[in-house]
Structures are given as structure tokens and as C-alpha cells.
Amino acid sequence: MSLPDAQDKAIIAELQRDGRAPYSTIAETVGLSETAVRKRVKRLTDSGVVQIVAVTDPTQLGFARQAMIGIRASGALEPVAEALAALAEVDYVVITAGTYDVLVEVVCESDAHLLELVSQRIRSIEGVRDTDTLLYLKLQQQSYAWGVR
Numbered sequence: 001m002s003l004p005d006a007q008d009k010a011i012i013a014e015l016q017r018d019g020r021a022p023y024s025t026i027a028e029t030v031g032l033s034e035t036a037v038r039k040r041v042k043r044l045t046d047s048g049v050v051q052i053v054a055v056t057d058p059t060q061l062g063f064a065r066q067a068m069i070g071i072r073a074s075g076a077l078e079p080v081a082e083a084l085a086a087l088a089e090v091d092y093v094v095i096t097a098g099t100y101d102v103l104v105e106v107v108c109e110s111d112a113h114l115l116e117l118v119s120q121r122i123r124s125i126e127g128v129r130d131t132d133t134l135l136y137l138k139l140q141q142q143s144y145a146w147g148v149r
Contacts, residue, residue: 004049007032011040012050019052057139058107065108066136069118070100072129077101080127089117100132 004012010030014021023041027034044050058066073080077095084104085093092105104122108114118131 004044008040008044008049011037012044015041015050015052019054055142057142059139062109063107064110065114066139067106067108067114068134068136069104069106069122070132070134071102071104071122072099072131073101073127074129075127077127080125083125084122087117087121089113 007030011026011032014026014029023034023037027037030037032040041050045052071080071084081093081095081102084090084102087106089106089108090104091107092103094103095101096103106114106117108117114133118133122128122131
């Protein structure tokens with residue numbers, strides 16, 4: 001798929017504002033037909049450019065602990081990142097350059113759950129040398145509108 005054009009980006013911006021907006025409303029706003037919007041959204045979702053999901057505040061769902069974990073690894077990073085991504089508590093994995101080789105965001109039910117995850121499962125992954133756990137104290141901002149500026 002080619003890069004999203006200006007009309008795709010306008011549709012994306014509307015979906016970021018309200019992911020449940022009817023195609024008819026989006027069509028009116030961006031100046032396309034409802035059918036054209038529907039086809040573009042399907043193309044964008046099928047190609048993986050866009051996901052339409054419900055974003056939650058984990059603390060409101062009973063998950064008491066969120067953390068970002070910086071991981072230093074040895075050897076190939078992709079297998080480490082894949083093993084981390086397979087853990088149910090992990091919702092974000094990125095291979096980085098700098099202090100850490102991999103960063104993961106985790107959501108846990110409690111401090112005990114986080115401790116078990118880090119000490120028993122993450123540190124036992126082949127290639128993980130050490131971890132640095134950064135506890136989230138407060139979710140100040142969570143925005144996904146960066147995609148079309």
C-alpha cells in the first residue's frame with residue numbers, strides 16, 4: 001500500500017477524534033461519499049495502517065500497576081522482543097538504541113503480579129541480561145492523535 005494521502009489522513013483524524021463516528025458523518029466532514037470513506041477505512045485497516053480499538057484506563061479496570069521496563073539484552077534482539085510480546089501482560093514492545101535494547105510496557109493486577117512477571121518470566125527469557133522497572137504513578141496524558149499532524 002502507498003502512503004496515506006491527504007484524504008486518508010483527514011479520515012484518520014476523524015477516527016482519532018471519535019472511533020465510533022458513522023461513516024456518513026466522516027464523509028460530510030472530509031468531503032467524500034460515505035462509500036468512499038468506507039472503502040478507504042477498510043483499505044487502511046486491512047493494510048495495518050489503522051486499528052480501531054477501545055482504549056482504556058487500566059486502573060479503571062482493576063489493574064493496579066503499570067510500568068515501563070527497560071531491558072538490556074545480549075545477542076539478537078528480535079527473539080527477545082518476540083518472547084516479550086508473547087506475554088499477556090505486555091502491551092507495547094519496541095527495540096531501541098541507547099541505554100536499553102528493548103522497552104516494554106506492562107499492565108499488572110498488583111505489585112506481586114509485577115514482581116512475578118519481572119523476576120520469574122521476563123528475566124528468564126534467553127538473552128535478557130538485566131531489567132530496569134519504571135513504575136507509573138499517574139497517567140497524565142494518553143493521546144493517539146500524533147499520526148496525522
